[in-house]
Amino acid sequence: MKKRLFAVLGVLVVVSFTVVGCAPAATPTPEEVATPPATPTPLPKATPTPPPATPTPSPEEITLTIWADETRAPIIEEIGNAFTEQYGVEIVVQQMGFGDVRDQLMIAGPAGEGPDILIGAHDWLGQLVINGLLAPLDFGDKEDLFLDAAIQAFTYEGELYGMPYATENVALFRNPELVLAAPQTWDEVVEIAAELEAAGTVEQGYVLQPGDPYHFFPIMTAFGGYVFGQNPDGTYNPDDVGIDSEGSIAAAEWLDMMVKEGHLSADVDWEAMHVMFENGEAAMFITGPWSLSRLRESGIPYAISPIPDATSDGRPFLGVQGFMVSAFSEDVLLAQTFLTEFAATEETMQALFEADPRPPAFLPVREKIEDPDMTAFGEAGENGLPMPAIPEMSAVWTAWGDAVTLIFQQQTPPDEAFTNAAQQIRTAIAGQ
Amino acid sequence: MSTVEAKARGPTMPLAPLRSHIPRIALRLLGLAVIDAFTLWFLYQLVIDGVWFLAAAIAIITLGINVVFLREGLYPIRWLSPGLALMLLMVVYPVIFTFYTAFTNYSDGHLLTKTQAIRILEKEQFLPEGAPTYRWIAFSSPDGEYVLWLMSEDGKAFLASPGEPAREVTPGEAGVGPLDEEGVPQSIEGYERLSRIDTVRFISELGKLEFGEPPNTIKISSLDKAAQYQQRYVYDPVQDAMVDPATGTVYRAVEGTFTSLTGEALWPGFQVTTGRQNFQRLLTSPALRGPFIRVFLWTVGFALLSVFSTFVLGLFLAIVFNDPTVPARKLIRSLLIIPYTVPGFISILIWVGLLNPHLGVINTNLKEFLGWSPPWFSDPWWAKAGILLINLWLGYPYMMLVCSGALQAISPELYEAAEMDGADAWQRLWHVTLPLLLVSVGPLLIGSFAFNFNNFTVIYLFNKGGPPMAGTLTPAGHTDILISYTFRLAFASGRGNDYAYAAAITIAIFLVVAAITMFNFRYTKVWEEVSESV
Numbered sequence: 001m002k003k004r005l006f007a008v009l010g011v012l013v014v015v016s017f018t019v020v021g022c023a024p025a026a027t028p029t030p031e032e033v034a035t036p037p038a039t040p041t042p043l044p045k046a047t048p049t050p051p052p053a054t055p056t057p058s059p060e061e062i063t064l065t066i067w068a069d070e071t072r073a074p075i076i077e078e079i080g081n082a083f084t085e086q087y088g089v090e091i092v093v094q095q096m097g098f099g100d101v102r103d104q105l106m107i108a109g110p111a112g113e114g115p116d117i118l119i120g121a122h123d124w125l126g127q128l129v130i131n132g133l134l135a136p137l138d139f140g141d142k143e144d145l146f147l148d149a150a151i152q153a154f155t156y157e158g159e160l161y162g163m164p165y166a167t168e169n170v171a172l173f174r175n176p177e178l179v180l181a182a183p184q185t186w187d188e189v190v191e192i193a194a195e196l197e198a199a200g201t202v203e204q205g206y207v208l209q210p211g212d213p214y215h216f217f218p219i220m221t222a223f224g225g226y227v228f229g230q231n232p233d234g235t236y237n238p239d240d241v242g243i244d245s246e247g248s249i250a251a252a253e254w255l256d257m258m259v260k261e262g263h264l265s266a267d268v269d270w271e272a273m274h275v276m277f278e279n280g281e282a283a284m285f286i287t288g289p290w291s292l293s294r295l296r297e298s299g300i301p302y303a304i305s306p307i308p309d310a311t312s313d314g315r316p317f318l319g320v321q322g323f324m325v326s327a328f329s330e331d332v333l334l335a336q337t338f339l340t341e342f343a344a345t346e347e348t349m350q351a352l353f354e355a356d357p358r359p360p361a362f363l364p365v366r367e368k369i370e371d372p373d374m375t376a377f378g379e380a381g382e383n384g385l386p387m388p389a390i391p392e393m394s395a396v397w398t399a400w401g402d403a404v405t406l407i408f409q410q411q412t413p414p415d416e417a418f419t420n421a422a423q424q425i426r427t428a429i430a431g432q
Numbered sequence: 433m434s435t436v437e438a439k440a441r442g443p444t445m446p447l448a449p450l451r452s453h454i455p456r457i458a459l460r461l462l463g464l465a466v467i468d469a470f471t472l473w474f475l476y477q478l479v480i481d482g483v484w485f486l487a488a489a490i491a492i493i494t495l496g497i498n499v500v501f502l503r504e505g506l507y508p509i510r511w512l513s514p515g516l517a518l519m520l521l522m523v524v525y526p527v528i529f530t531f532y533t534a535f536t537n538y539s540d541g542h543l544l545t546k547t548q549a550i551r552i553l554e555k556e557q558f559l560p561e562g563a564p565t566y567r568w569i570a571f572s573s574p575d576g577e578y579v580l581w582l583m584s585e586d587g588k589a590f591l592a593s594p595g596e597p598a599r600e601v602t603p604g605e606a607g608v609g610p611l612d613e614e615g616v617p618q619s620i621e622g623y624e625r626l627s628r629i630d631t632v633r634f635i636s637e638l639g640k641l642e643f644g645e646p647p648n649t650i651k652i653s654s655l656d657k658a659a660q661y662q663q664r665y666v667y668d669p670v671q672d673a674m675v676d677p678a679t680g681t682v683y684r685a686v687e688g689t690f691t692s693l694t695g696e697a698l699w700p701g702f703q704v705t706t707g708r709q710n711f712q713r714l715l716t717s718p719a720l721r722g723p724f725i726r727v728f729l730w731t732v733g734f735a736l737l738s739v740f741s742t743f744v745l746g747l748f749l750a751i752v753f754n755d756p757t758v759p760a761r762k763l764i765r766s767l768l769i770i771p772y773t774v775p776g777f778i779s780i781l782i783w784v785g786l787l788n789p790h791l792g793v794i795n796t797n798l799k800e801f802l803g804w805s806p807p808w809f810s811d812p813w814w815a816k817a818g819i820l821l822i823n824l825w826l827g828y829p830y831m832m833l834v835c836s837g838a839l840q841a842i843s844p845e846l847y848e849a850a851e852m853d854g855a856d857a858w859q860r861l862w863h864v865t866l867p868l869l870l871v872s873v874g875p876l877l878i879g880s881f882a883f884n885f886n887n888f889t890v891i892y893l894f895n896k897g898g899p900p901m902a903g904t905l906t907p908a909g910h911t912d913i914l915i916s917y918t919f920r921l922a923f924a925s926g927r928g929n930d931y932a933y934a935a936a937i938t939i940a941i942f943l944v945v946a947a948i949t950m951f952n953f954r955y956t957k958v959w960e961e962v963s964e965s966v
Contacts, residue, residue, distance in 0.1 A: 062633055087632045110544050111481050127928045130541040132552040132700030138653045210810075211898070266810045272790035327552055331636040337655050341632070391540060391928045398907045398924050402900035409810045412902040420903050427718055427905060428924070 063090045064335055067105070067115040069098040075351045076119075079342050089334065102128070109133045109328045116329040117338070122153040122320040125161055125389040134161045135327045135335075142340050150361035152234060153320040153386040163339045164322035164361035165352045170215060170288040171304045171316065171380030173295070178202065178283040182305030186222055186254065189284060189308055193263050196283055203281040206258075207273045210266050210408035213400040214317060215286050216255070218307040221385070222314035223251035227396060228388050238392035238429055243400055244422035250311065252414035255407050266408040277302075286316075289358045289377055304376035318384030320361060395428035464501055468494065482545065485532070489525045493517050534935035535705050537688045540928030542701045546685070549702035550667045553674055553690070557651075557661040566590070566650070568658040569616045570631055570638055571623035579623055580643045582650065582658060583615055591620070592643035592650050631655070665698065674698055710936035722905030723917075730816070731913040732948075735884040738823045739877055745824060746831025747869070751861075753832075754839050765836075772829035780893040783822045809895050812910035819894050819911055826890070827880070838872045839865070878952040885945050891916045914941050 068076050073095040080091030094115065096104060102124050108114040110133075128134045136159035143151060143160070150164035174182065178196060183189045193205020208215060217227070224247025229240030242248055258264040268276070274291065276282035278298040286307070295302050307314030323343060325335045342348060349362035353369070359378040360366040369375060387393075403421035406412040412420070471494040478487040500506045500513050509516075536542075544552070559565070566582035573579075579593040591606065592598035603610050607621025616625070626634070635655065642649035643658075652658040665674040665683070673684040683690035689701035749768060753761045771779060786792045787808040798805035808818040842865065850860045870877075891897055897909030897916045907924070908917055918941065922934030 087629055089633060106543060110548055111483075127540055130699040130701075130927070131543045132549060133543075136556075138657065140654050140657050211900075267789035267807070269788070269790070269809075272788070275791060327555070333635045333639040333652070333654070334632070337632055337635055340655065394924055394928045398920060402898075402907050402909075405810075405898065405900050406902050409899060411899075416903070424905065424907055431927070 062088070062331065062334065063092055064117060064331060064338060065092045065094060065115040067094050067096060067101045067118040069101070069119065070095055071356045072119050072352065075348065075355055078351070079348050083338060083342050089338075091338075105133055105326065106131060109326055112328055114326045114328055116326060116331055116335045118324050118326065120162075120321070120324055122150075122162065122164070122322065123387045123389045123393070125154065125156045126391040126393065128324070129156050129161065130391055133327055135325045135329065135332045136161060137163070137325060137336050137339070139163065139336070139340050139344070142344050145344060145363055147361045147363060147366065149318060149384070149386065150320045150322070153318065153389070154322055154324075156389060157235070162320075162322040162324040163343060164320045165343070165349060166321045166356070166358040167361050167378075167381060167384075168289055168319045168321070168358045169316040169377060169381035169384045170218060170286050170307070171377055172284060172307055173277070173287055173291070173302050173304055174284045175277070175280065175282075176301050176303040178280070182303065183284075183308050186219065186308050186310045186314075190258070190263065192283070194261075197263070202283050203276060204265065204268070205263060205282070206284040207268055207276055207282040208264055208285065209269050209273050211401045211405040212270070213397060213404055216251075216404050218286060218314045218316045219254070219310075220248050220251040221316075222308065222310040222312060223247045223254060224310075224312045225249070225251050227400070228390070228392070236388040236390050238390055241396075241422050241425050241429070243396070243403070243425060244419045247311070249415050249418050252403070252407055252418045254310070255404070256410075256414040259408055259410060264408065266405075266410075289373075292357070292373060304373055304380065306380040306382075313383055315383045315385050316381060317387040318381055319387050321358075322361070392429050395425050399424040399428070460501060464498060467497065485529060486525070489521065489528075493520050496520075530935045530938060533932050534710055534939055535707060536703055536932050537701075537706045537709075538703055538932040538935075539930040541699055542688045542703050544700050544702050546702040546704075549690075549700050550674070552700055553665045553698055554663065554667060556664040558664050559659050559661055563660050565657055565659040567656050568652055570626040570634075571620050572626050572630075573623050577623075578626075578638065578641060578643075579620065580650065580652070580658065581616055581620070587615075589615065594641055594643055595645065597645040597648070598643065598650060706932075710933050711940075713933065714936055714940060717921075718905035723901055723908035723912075726901070727908060727912050727914060727917045730911070731885060734816075734819070734823075734911075734913055735881050735887075737820055738827060738884040738887075739880045741820060741824045742827035742831045742880070743835075743873075743877060745828040746833075747835045749828070749832045750835035750839055751865075754836065765832075768832060769829045771825055772833070776826050776889060777893065779826055780822060780890055783818075783825065784894060787818055810899050812899060815895055815899055815911050819890060822894065823884070823887070823890055827884075830880075834873055834876055835869065838869050841872065842868050875953070878949055881952065882945050882949050885913070885948070886915045886941070887913070888915045888919070892919070914944070 064080075066076050066080070073093050076091070077093045080093060084090055098120070101118050101120050105114050105118060105128065109131075114133075125134070138160070146164055147167065150167055151160065154160060154162035154164055172182065178201060179192055183192060189206050196202045196205045208219075220226070225245055226242035226248065228236040228238060229242055231237050255264070259266070273282070273285055274294065277285055278295065278300050280300065307316055323339055325332055325339075329335055344362065346362075346364050349360055349365040353360045353365055357371065357374060359374050359381065360369065366378070369378075388396075399421040403412075403417040406417045407414050411417075471490060475487050475491060478484075478490070497513055497517060500509050564584050564586075566584050568583070569581040571579045571581065577593070579591060582590040582592055582598065584590070588600055589602075589611075590598045591601045591608065599606075601608050603617060608617045609619035609621075610617070612618050619625075631638075632655070635652070639652055642651055644650045644660075648660060650658050651661045653661065662678070664678075665676055667673075668675050668682075671682060671684065673682045674690045675682050681692050681696075683692045683696070683698050685691075687706055688704040690698040749765075752758060753765045753768075755761075758764075786794045789795050789805065789807060789809065795805040795808070806814045806817070808814050846864050846868075847860055850864050855863065891911055891913050895909070895911060897912035897920070899910055901908050901910055907920060912920070918934060918937045921937065922930050
């Protein structure tokens with residue numbers, strides 16, 4: 001009996017290996033690996049011709065797989081159905097977390113099990129392109145229907161890798177009952193904050209959480225600072241780290257002053273920042289469209305305006321979300337056609353906007369938007385700088401964020417904190 | 433029971449029992465056959481996917497299972513084989529794979545195999561400046577041949593088929609019928625115009641074809657665009673290099689990246705073994721000269737203090753609730769175990785919320801009563817205290833459980849004898865309880881030390897290693913332990929994720945932990961001697 005039990009156990013063990021090991025191997029595509037690299041001088045006559053078109057093969061022979069997050073998946077499913085109806089090409093939508101799409105693509109793509117189309121953010125480009133995971137695309141005339149900055153954001157080393165659908169950027173939020181007019185400069189912000197704090201109306205006039213370089217960037221640009229220098233064609237130059245540039249240090253010194261004068265506190269984190277604004281304990285802060293639903297729910301009055309200026313324009317980071325096509329797709333052109341014919345339409349883009357309101361990148365929809373919040377974000381993002389998509393950016397976030405935190409905590413003088421952060425970034429980029 | 437054993441009992445043994453075993457043997461063989469069939473199918477999938485390493489490991493394990501089940505002499509091992517197989521696959525294989533990875537360049541930019549990288553690079557194409565682009569319409573013949581009708585921007589029309597030069601044609605020539613209002617022939621002899629639906633359906637196939645005579649071939653690049661695209665790079669196996677035919681630049685394969693003489697690199701690169709490079713980088717890295725010592729000291733301190741504090745509190749509670757005179761001791765003891773049953777992930781996040789300087793219950797109350805509250809997340813020492821506090825909460829129930837069990841095992845006679853000799857409570861604890869307790873609990877303390885040495889979860893969830901250290905060569909935080917510091921080094925490098933480097937550092941940490949553990953085990957032998965002499 002027992003021996004038999006073990007035989008059964010043995011089978012179970014191997015089955016479990018199979019199940020565990022098989023997870024990524026669920027849809028093996030043998031052609032993927034079996035195909036030899038393309039011959040240098042292609043011999044067209046030897047190229048296998050596709051099956052004749054007249055006797056139409058059954059629809060399930062051609063499939064496009066799309067990876068989308070929970071917000072986008074139902075919409076893609078819907079337009080997928082329309083596409084299937086019209087062209088007999090099956091669309092399979094696989095839902096996964098927004099960030100998981102990138103991580104999973106790195107594993108599944110090279111194994112030949114990835115998607116044909118994926119939805120993601122433009123700042124993934126650098127990492128995905130140096131890993132050879134994205135196919136360059138050509139949208140022809142359709143390109144003109146998109147916001148130029150969004151197309152630029154999805155362009156990497158001269159090639160276009162994605163179809164944008166939404167842009168996002170931060171803007172200055174203020175409580176219009178406490179701050180009547182939108183401050184135009186950071187000096188005004190300090191003035192208003194000092195007044196409100198002195199009068200005891202609020203705990204803090206303006207709030208910012210420590211260690212958050214993303215929300216500090218607009219202040220840094222207002223003082224003329226930058227992260228990576230830009231080449232004449234607008235691309236970022238990893239050899240020109242600007243964290244210790246004159247403007248960046250000026251911004252760091254401004255931050256130091258704010259902390260020293262008690263206008264900013266090291267204790268306020270993201271949650272506290274929100275709660276303070278929602279309770280009327282703070283009058284101004286910087287945030288993006290992701291905060292809207294929360295603020296609307298809280299019932300606190302708010303107004304959105306562009307980032308204030310200082311010695312130069314305050315410019316937020318511009319993030320762009322869009323569709324990309326996997327380099328390991330067998331049907332890159334079909335995927336591209338799906339995007340140009342079915343995604344780049346007013347209905348689809350409108351649906352994507354309604355599911356997750358952010359300023360659309362598709363101009364016909366963008367121009368029709370009536371939501372005043374969206375218009376305000378759009379205005380605040382007009383001079384936005386695309387978030388660097390170069391892989392070197394991964395060396396920047398922690399070092400830069402630590403420097404901001406050290407100033408908040410008054411551990412290090414501002415110039416020293418930023419100079420050291422720049423040094424850390426240069427060391428990491430040099431690959432040591 | 434088996435045939436060999438039956439035979440071994442001697443020739444006088446009747447054949448009947450042997451016969452009765454035949455169904456069992458058959459069943460066993462059938463079981464093995466099923467396992468082998470599964471494995472073969474699975475291996476086939478793995479080999480197709482190019483996962484040689486895992487395929488080899490599974491092949492060896494399955495072979496082992498077969499040997500164990502077929503050789504009668506290995507009968508006792510059969511009982512262990514499921515466990516052994518799982519251990520090989522889930523423990524030994526990952527360890528070997530980590531070692532292997534440490535000697536490669538597996539990282540962002542080097543995820544693909546060389547074949548894949550070459551394929552991706554050879555797909556890269558460009559349109560020479562000023563080259564004309566065409567609108568196209570595809571026609572297909574009954575035997576699956578395609579021709580393209582190309583319309584240039586200046587109003588000319590061309591017919592292109594694979595392998596033959598594209599030529600300008602006017603209606604009437606070459607079987608081309610009259611044009612419709614779009615300028616597309618209504619018929620081409622022997623071909624039929626591809627409907628829009630089929631054009632979309634087969635566009636990827638059409639995209640793989642080259643129309644016209646090499647090298648001047650035309651390819652389609654979208655639903656309404658075709659042009660003479662040129663391949664940007666060609667792989668030359670003789671030089672093991674990618675060559676740019678337009679400029680003649682040669683990009684040789686250097687450590688997993690095709691690099692030109694001027695140092696220009698082509699991406700993607702590919703995976704290769706790079707020998708000791710990752711270890712060399714680790715030893716010469718500024719990360720080692722920089723905050724490493726401080727991080728290392730805190731790692732040891734954190735692990736030691738965590739073990740010590742949880743042990744002291746656990747032992748104290750165990751002793752208290754070991755006393756039958758304590759009222760409701762079973763209920764209280766059960767309640768005290770609760771922190772152990774809540775997943776650490778959740779407890780830590782709850783604690784982080786409680787300690788929040790602005791909103792947390794603990795801090796808001798302290799502020800109310802004392803007018804001051806500890807800056808748990810911004811002060812280096814308070815952050816360390818906070819982490820130790822959370823880890824104490826997470827760890828004491830385990831120590832209490834272990835000590836409760838061990839206390840029961842100490843003979844009451846020893847205490848009686850000690851009392852007779854005039855030992856007070858402290859002396860009994862110090863000279864009787866502790867030495868005997870440590871014999872059984874000692875190895876668990878060492879285990880707990882090793883666990884906390886690599887306790888990434890609590891560090892990362894508390895404050896991601898922060899608050900940051902000032903003026904370091906690489907970013908590091910005051911509460912970073914080696915493993916969270918490694919995470920920073922490997923996944924915030926200049927080019928994204930560096931898995932190979934992470935593997936190398938992990939091995940280095942493994943050596944450190946192994947050395948400390950060995951030392952500790954040797955030390956605990958002292959306690960065993962104590963127990964022997966009692």
